[in-house]
Amino acid sequence: xxxxxxxxxxxxxxxxxxxxxxxxxxxxxxxxxxxxxxxxxxxxxxxxxxxxxxxxxxxxxxxxxxxxxxxxxxxxxxxxxxxxxxxxxxxxxxxxxxxxxxxxxxxxxxxxxxxxxxxxxxxxxxxxxxxxxxxxxxxxxxxxxxxxxxxxxxxxxxxxx
Amino acid sequence: xxxxxxxxxxxxxxxxxxxxxxxxxxxxxxxxxxxxxxxxxxxxxxxxxxxxxxxxxxxxxxxxxxxxxxxxxxxxxxxxxxxxxxxxxxxxxxxxxxxxxxxxxxxxxxxxxxxxxxxxxxxxxxxxxxxxxxxxxxxxxxxxxxxxxxxxxxxxxxxxx
Numbered sequence: 001x002x003x004x005x006x007x008x009x010x011x012x013x014x015x016x017x018x019x020x021x022x023x024x025x026x027x028x029x030x031x032x033x034x035x036x037x038x039x040x041x042x043x044x045x046x047x048x049x050x051x052x053x054x055x056x057x058x059x060x061x062x063x064x065x066x067x068x069x070x071x072x073x074x075x076x077x078x079x080x081x082x083x084x085x086x087x088x089x090x091x092x093x094x095x096x097x098x099x100x101x102x103x104x105x106x107x108x109x110x111x112x113x114x115x116x117x118x119x120x121x122x123x124x125x126x127x128x129x130x131x132x133x134x135x136x137x138x139x140x141x142x143x144x145x146x147x148x149x150x151x152x153x154x155x156x157x158x159x160x161x
Numbered sequence: 162x163x164x165x166x167x168x169x170x171x172x173x174x175x176x177x178x179x180x181x182x183x184x185x186x187x188x189x190x191x192x193x194x195x196x197x198x199x200x201x202x203x204x205x206x207x208x209x210x211x212x213x214x215x216x217x218x219x220x221x222x223x224x225x226x227x228x229x230x231x232x233x234x235x236x237x238x239x240x241x242x243x244x245x246x247x248x249x250x251x252x253x254x255x256x257x258x259x260x261x262x263x264x265x266x267x268x269x270x271x272x273x274x275x276x277x278x279x280x281x282x283x284x285x286x287x288x289x290x291x292x293x294x295x296x297x298x299x300x301x302x303x304x305x306x307x308x309x310x311x312x313x314x315x316x317x318x319x320x321x322x
Contacts, residue, residue: 021224102265104260
């Protein structure tokens with residue numbers, strides 16, 4: 001099952017939290033990023049569509065930022081879920097994170113038509129605040145590096161639904 | 162003409178550079194952000210569609226990152242164009258920037274259904290490298306702050322078209 005996430009954390013989000021344009025499995029118009037474990041690291045694969053360009057031939061930086069963002073919050077959720085004793089696919093609802101900060105450094109132009117692979121390393125800053133460093137590859141080429149600080153979704157979100 | 166950009170820098174990009182998913186006027190599936198001057202600051206307005214949510218009721222952070230990104234590169238282009246003696250709408254092709262780095266701090270959840278307004282302050286770091294600090298408001302509420310470092314598009318981009 002190379003280049004494929006079998007058990008993604010987003011598969012286990014409750015339906016009410018599965019509408020994210022980036023990674024909600026129920027948002028049919030969104031990217032539907034899926035994030036899982038790859039050993040001790042996390043991974044999200046994505047192949048941009050032809051419309052997702054900056055200029056012809058190169059992927060739009062906003063898509064890469066979106067990939068880093070959702071890969072980051074998904075990685076935080078994976079890590080806290082594991083800390084709590086669960087893995088995606090276990091049927092247990094995972095924690096849901098929101099992004100406190102997002103940083104992306106674009107190292108080189110990202111060619112269109114390649115499979116993108118975001119790889120993350122997760123670190124606990126505080127039980128409710130985690131940091132993920134992300135590398136984005138197009139095939140084997142490192143094109144961008146990012147960092148996401150995620151926090152456990154505040155209850156104010158649910159109250160406003 | 163409140164809450165509307167009359168002369169956007171993106172209106173003047175050559176057709177070959179007008180396909181960005183974020184701000185390309187020719188990309189019918191994209192966001193089509195439009196960035197112009199508002200006094201000495203720059204502005205982009207955007208109303209997210211219902212699909213652009215993180216969870217129901219709140220705007221997707223990746224869209225805000227995309228808005229900051231394109232508002233940033235557009236602001237760089239506006240500033241260098243003005244330094245070169247031109248304004249959008251003059252008919253002169255503006256310089257085109259790419260993003261070197263993007264940073265977004267999410268201050269509070271961004272409510273769905275409001276007009277977003279990105280406001281930028283542009284600063285020259287080097288003739289080919291500019292920095293833009295960006296504030297994103299939903300109506301009058303400051304929801305996110307960002308920073309974009311843009312560089313004049315390298316010739317390698319055009320060579321790969």
